Amino acid sequence: MLLTVGAGLRLPAAETAVSWYRDVTPIFKRACNGCHNPNKLKGEVDTSSYAGFLKPGKHGPNWIAGDAEKSLVLEQVRGAEPDMPKEGDPLTEAEVALIARWIREGAKDDTPADAGPRRPSSPPAYATPPVTTALAVSPDGRWLAASGYHEVFLMDAASLETRERLLGDSPRLEALSFSPDSRRLAVSGGAPAQFGEIQVWETGTNRLEHAWRLTGDSLFGISWSPDGARLAFGGADKSVRVIEAGDGREVMKFDNHSDWVLRTAWVSDGRRLLSASRDRALKLIQVPDGQFIDDINKLLEPAISMTRHPKEEWAVYGGADGGLRVYRAKENQERTAGNNDVNLVREFERQPGAVSAVAFSPDGTLLAAGGVGGEVRVYKTADGARAATLSGHDGAVFAIAFSADGHGVITGGFDGLLRRFDPVTGALQAVWIPVALTGKPGVVQR
Ligand code: HEC
Incomplete structure (x- = not known):
């Protein structure tokens, strides 16, 4: 079951595990990925994929699975004047709580193998033959x-x-x-x-x-x-x-x-x-x-x-x-x-x-x-x-x-x-x- 909280954030009910793919990535996409992606690795942190986020940043691991309190990412985003996001509005309390719960629940990756609204849904149309590179x-x-x-x-x-x-x-x-x-x-x-x-x-x-x-x-x-x-x-x-x-x-x-x-x-x-x-x-x-x-x-x-x-x-x-x-x-x-x-x-x-x-x-x-x-x-x-x-x-x-x-x-x-x-x-x-x-x-x- 999903409850709707605030500005479109879908908070999983207490009995449902927090999903990296469904719940956490939309927050990062909106507030973090602009500075933390493979091309722009501020603080050597990549929040744009699970594999990227798993890699430690300049000052060590971004999280410790199961231990939200000791996790760097939470330190950065919570409190009255959080360090992150460096620009823009702070995360809401509900968003911070969601990330904390995801870590407490083991910080698992549930990205589907073919995760992709990014896969084109229909084949391209060609007016001229496409260049063959391979x-x-x-x-x-x-x-x-x-x-x-x-x-x-x-x-x-x-x-x-x-x-x-x-x-x-x-x-x-x-x-x-x-x-x-x-x-x-x-x-x-x-x-x-x-x-x-x-x-x-x-x-x-x-x-x-x-x-x-x-x-x-x-x-x-x-x-x-x-x-x-x-x-x-x-x-x-x-x-x-x-x-x-x-x-x-x-x-x-x-x-x-x-x-x-x-x-x-x-x-x-x-x-x-x-x-x-x-x-x-x-x-x-x-x-x-x-x-x-x-x-x-x-x-x-x-x-x-x-x-x-x-x-x-x-x-x-x-x-x-x-x-x-x-x-x-x-x-x-x-x-x-x-x-x-x-x-x-x-x-x-x-x-x-x-x-x-x-x-x-x-x-x-x-x-x-x-x-x-x-x-x-x-x-x-x-x-x-x-x-x-x-x-x-x-x-x-x-x-x-x-x-x-x-x-x-x-x-x-x-x-x-x-x-x-x-x-x-x-x-x-x-x-x-x-x-x-x-x-x-x-x-x-x-
Ligand atoms: C406008 C750019 C910008 C945005 C947006 C941003 N960050 Fe950062 N982030 C930085 C910079 C720059 C650093 C490096 C800071 C430093 O080394 O002092 C950093 C560092 C970090 C670190 C490592 C901190 C450390 O001490 O090593 C984490 C974790 C982090 N950011 C998480 C996030 C998260 C999560 C978000 C989204 C909620 C976010 N950031 C949004 C620019 C940004």
Whole structure:
């Protein structure tokens, strides 16, 4: 039962537990979040999410579950002239009492997994094809996923027909990754300079299992650990993070990069992680303790794309200046004055512009790279010889994925058209748009 008190505050009756999500967050939203959010961490306090509020501020924990009297947040908001909110009207007595009761009752989180009036209720309409920033093919070969605006287009990988539109909070999706068993699709994205979000979808039911807002800026380069239990990703906040895919618990946070971290890849059976950053480094990190092992590469140019070889402990990265290089994912300690790039396996011909996307074929024999130049070039991994050139893109290519059988390579980018090519001959097999456009027929040739 709910009683109404004063200005619209719904006070739970004494026999009902106070809910963080329903009762406490509206108070914070109105009076606190303006100064206490991931982008504006006054006093290092974040009241805008449970996970944020759980983190201690500059002077320690914000609350002690069960002990309202000793909880800092209450100290700040109660009394005749409370310290908080720093500006605006003090909280009402009823509001203070509500927060006190929530703490006394154990300060539990009851935020629904898909907490979201923030999820769009209807799919966006497009007058022009949405730019494709990310693509992924499920390991079992059934699904092809492509990014849209606020949504993922989940396509049947054989017929190329869109089966589902997965609507989420993030307007911009930066990376898509299927779990090793193909049963889940993870998304990293966000709204630049507002929030970073991780979504986990169940591919069988198309249900949004989790949506976590974790940071105040975009999240990039999501990848699954080989056992399918953990997710790694980088951020515009220069961090590399690992969380449990089941409950979102942070397992590792690595803060050793000095610029955006755009890609991650697991190596050594999930015991180590590679991160690629605009700071030019490919860093090898121990999981879960987050110990920095080494930069595996010579720091030549911003690393804007990276993926690991499916069989060898190698990674390829594409650079902002057109470099394309394969490295061994191991310590760099044998470096000498004469050779300070000892892990380099192969350097490929320079690409015409920044290399935004790289992909290995499932057996690792082919490597595809594309970017600002608008061309995708396919190379033989073994000797670096160019096997095919995939052309026709109108503008930059941002995403490349091989089909699970290796007989097709799918590209997407600025023009919003998806294309599938034969990676050996370079022949175009299909061109399509994953969504019908308003005002025009949803083209093309399939
Ligand atoms: C206009 C900005 C503003 C608003 C609104 C605001 N705060 Fe603060 N808050 C601050 C600043 C600035 C500090 C840091 C004060 C300091 O370090 O002395 C702070 C510090 C805190 C601290 C840490 C205190 C400490 O000693 O470490 C808590 C807890 C806190 N605020 C809670 C709240 C709550 C709860 C609300 C809403 C009821 C709120 N604040 C509203 C600006 C604000």
